[in-house]
Amino acid sequence: MARVLIENITKSYGETEVLHGINTDISDGEFIVIVGPSGCGKSTLLRMIAGLEDISSGTISIDGRVVNTLEPKDRDIAMVFQNYALYPHMTVFKNMAYGLKLRKFSKKNIKIRVHQAAKLLQLEELLERKPRQLSGGQRQRVAMGRCIVREPKVFLFDEPLSNLDAKLRVQMRLELRKLHKRLKVTSIYVTHDQVEAMTLGDRLVVINDGYAEQIGPPLELYEKPASIFVAGFLGSPAMNFISAQISADGKTAQLSEDVKVPVANPLSKQGITEKKVTFGIRPEHFSLSDKEKTGLPLRVDHAEFHGASTMIYGRLPGNDELITVRLPHIHHISPETVLMLTALPEHIHIFDQKTGKRI
Amino acid sequence: MIEKRPLATWFSHTVLILGVAVVAFPIWITFVGASHDAIRMPQVPLPLLPGDQFFINLKAAFVEGVGNAKEQSVGIMMFNSLIMALMIAGGKIAISLLSAFAIVYFRFPFRMIFFWMIFITLMLPVEVRILPTFEVVANLGMLNNYWGLTVPLIASATATFMFRQVFLTVPDELLEAARIDGAGPMRFFKDILLPVSRTNIAALFVILFIYGWNQYLWPLLITTDKSMYTIVMGIKQMLEAAEEAPEWHLIMMTTLLAMIPPVLVVIGMQKLFIKGLTETEK
Numbered sequence: 001m002a003r004v005l006i007e008n009i010t011k012s013y014g015e016t017e018v019l020h021g022i023n024t025d026i027s028d029g030e031f032i033v034i035v036g037p038s039g040c041g042k043s044t045l046l047r048m049i050a051g052l053e054d055i056s057s058g059t060i061s062i063d064g065r066v067v068n069t070l071e072p073k074d075r076d077i078a079m080v081f082q083n084y085a086l087y088p089h090m091t092v093f094k095n096m097a098y099g100l101k102l103r104k105f106s107k108k109n110i111k112i113r114v115h116q117a118a119k120l121l122q123l124e125e126l127l128e129r130k131p132r133q134l135s136g137g138q139r140q141r142v143a144m145g146r147c148i149v150r151e152p153k154v155f156l157f158d159e160p161l162s163n164l165d166a167k168l169r170v171q172m173r174l175e176l177r178k179l180h181k182r183l184k185v186t187s188i189y190v191t192h193d194q195v196e197a198m199t200l201g202d203r204l205v206v207i208n209d210g211y212a213e214q215i216g217p218p219l220e221l222y223e224k225p226a227s228i229f230v231a232g233f234l235g236s237p238a239m240n241f242i243s244a245q246i247s248a249d250g251k252t253a254q255l256s257e258d259v260k261v262p263v264a265n266p267l268s269k270q271g272i273t274e275k276k277v278t279f280g281i282r283p284e285h286f287s288l289s290d291k292e293k294t295g296l297p298l299r300v301d302h303a304e305f306h307g308a309s310t311m312i313y314g315r316l317p318g319n320d321e322l323i324t325v326r327l328p329h330i331h332h333i334s335p336e337t338v339l340m341l342t343a344l345p346e347h348i349h350i351f352d353q354k355t356g357k358r359i
Numbered sequence: 360m361i362e363k364r365p366l367a368t369w370f371s372h373t374v375l376i377l378g379v380a381v382v383a384f385p386i387w388i389t390f391v392g393a394s395h396d397a398i399r400m401p402q403v404p405l406p407l408l409p410g411d412q413f414f415i416n417l418k419a420a421f422v423e424g425v426g427n428a429k430e431q432s433v434g435i436m437m438f439n440s441l442i443m444a445l446m447i448a449g450g451k452i453a454i455s456l457l458s459a460f461a462i463v464y465f466r467f468p469f470r471m472i473f474f475w476m477i478f479i480t481l482m483l484p485v486e487v488r489i490l491p492t493f494e495v496v497a498n499l500g501m502l503n504n505y506w507g508l509t510v511p512l513i514a515s516a517t518a519t520f521m522f523r524q525v526f527l528t529v530p531d532e533l534l535e536a537a538r539i540d541g542a543g544p545m546r547f548f549k550d551i552l553l554p555v556s557r558t559n560i561a562a563l564f565v566i567l568f569i570y571g572w573n574q575y576l577w578p579l580l581i582t583t584d585k586s587m588y589t590i591v592m593g594i595k596q597m598l599e600a601a602e603e604a605p606e607w608h609l610i611m612m613t614t615l616l617a618m619i620p621p622v623l624v625v626i627g628m629q630k631l632f633i634k635g636l637t638e639t640e641k
């Protein structure tokens with residue numbers, strides 16, 4: 001168990017810099033999820049913490065000790081790989097015991113530890129099997145067992161659930177969460193799946209193109225995304241973005257040539273006038289207006305029934321972007337109907353169109 | 360492929376039976392020849408059915424010795440061949456495993472130059488460099504011993520290449536997991552890489568054992584002492600009986616005996632051999 005401090009970490013391959021100064025302070029026992037689209041550098045960051053990639057600049061310290069130049073084995077970390085990387089010729093028991101054997105644990109001690117971990121992960125009956133005789137979920141658990149027996153200071157997970165089918169993934173997610181509650185080991189988890197990120201993490205680090213876009217608890221990121229990227233990345237279905245021009249007095253927003261909507265709390269108070277902005281509204285935050293004439297006129301394209309909710313896809317006049325609306329319960333809405341939509345002011349996110357940052 | 364056309368079945372069986380006959384007939388003749396006496400063998404036509412001298416010939420080959428002066432026992436020649444084949448196969452595997460390991464997993468200066476130097480030796484088999492190699496072996500005092508028989512044949516580019524390919528298919532994560540578990544390079548080599556390439560090693564062993572067993576030119580050059588003769592060259596020596604007619608019955612018996620060890624190796628390692636050549640999953 002340990003605090004992991006990441007300061008100004010950069011990574012370059014030759015001339016190209018792929019990580020541009022990441023800073024994070026991961027406290028003891030925290031479960032942190034690094035999330036981002038593929039190729040954003042999140043795995044690279046994890047591998048740098050593990051010691052499998054060199055650090056171009058900046059420092060990483062684990063438990064107050066700078067580990068930049070330490071070998072992976074001396075960093076007191078354990079890692080679960082995406083393809084599990086179990087040793088194919090060793091039994092489950094030997095796979096789990098290997099790290100302990102190299103660390104010169106006594107045979108008796110190894111046995112106790114492996115059996116404890118196996119019990120925790122329900123692997124007791126599989127200890128004598130080879131990895132190829134196991135199912136995906138079981139392999140996954142062996143990979144975790146290999147980490148647990150070592151009792152390291154930090155667990156690193158590199159997209160460990162992405163090779164499992166959807167049902168098993170949900171199940172393993174819960175088990176991971178439970179396991180972390182029991183063991184309370186600092187964990188760093190990399191994924192591209194935002195649902196995994198939201199459900200697992202105490203805090204998320206959203207990485208895009210080598211920059212940390214936002215760091216914070218999942219709900220905070222969901223409710224107050226710091227940038228268009230974070231807003232669009234978290235939440236499913238994704239947030240709707242509507243570009244608009246704020247009027248000179250800050251009281252109305254011009255969405256397109258013929259759609260002008262009043263802004264409830266005049267933005268002029270915040271000094272936002274005459275500016276190109278992007279409104280972000282989540283599909284579930286729209287509601288049907290009770291008044292016929294106010295709101296956003298949405299021309300319905302088609303509707304999908306999900307049982308508990310109805311998804312409506314449509315377009316605003318003068319705009320080709322498809323807008324998604326999620327309404328609770330079942331609504332029978334035929335195509336080409338025009339719905340008037342409203343949203344509460346606190347559910348409307350406003351981003352600067354130039355910088356993509358939240359206003 | 361399963362086809363239910365009688366003609367096709369009949370045709371393919373005919374082809375297969377013919378193929379087997381072509382391969383098996385000479386072996387049958389060898390066996391028949393080994394079971395007749397010295398008088399029957401030079402007569403025309405060749406016998407096609409076994410005679411009753413098999414065990415007498417077997418005893419002659421092993422106990423009384425073959426060759427001009429009857430001083431060479433087949434047993435000693437087979438033992439020499441066995442040692443030579445094992446040393447060549449073992450030595451080649453050991454050296455090429457290590458060199459492939461170095462080339463794949465280490466980033467040392469001039470790595471590619473070394474790689475291509477190994478590659479170039481493909482073009483220089485012993486037959487091409489036979490005089491300089493003989494000179495070197497002679498200067499090192501390795502004539503007429505097992506070192507001289509095997510060392511020049513051990514360096515092997517083909518095996519190095521094969522292991523390089525095998526190592527390239529081993530996922531990187533395996534190395535990384537081992538590093539995190541605390542394994543150094545040699546540990547990784549011994550604990551992970553060797554067991555993972557077990558079947559490939561076995562397949563290569565079969566091929567190299569037979570390669571070593573069948574060596575003819577090099578042993579012929581390097582051994583003058585009869586106690587160091589190998590069986591393949593021994594057979595050739597028996598044919599060159601100066602005054603008398605060649606003792607065909609003993610030659611056939613020796614040939615038959617010479618075939619046994621490679622056959623045993625192939626049968627014994629058949630499963631691993633096929634796995635090693637076909638299995639891709641690591």
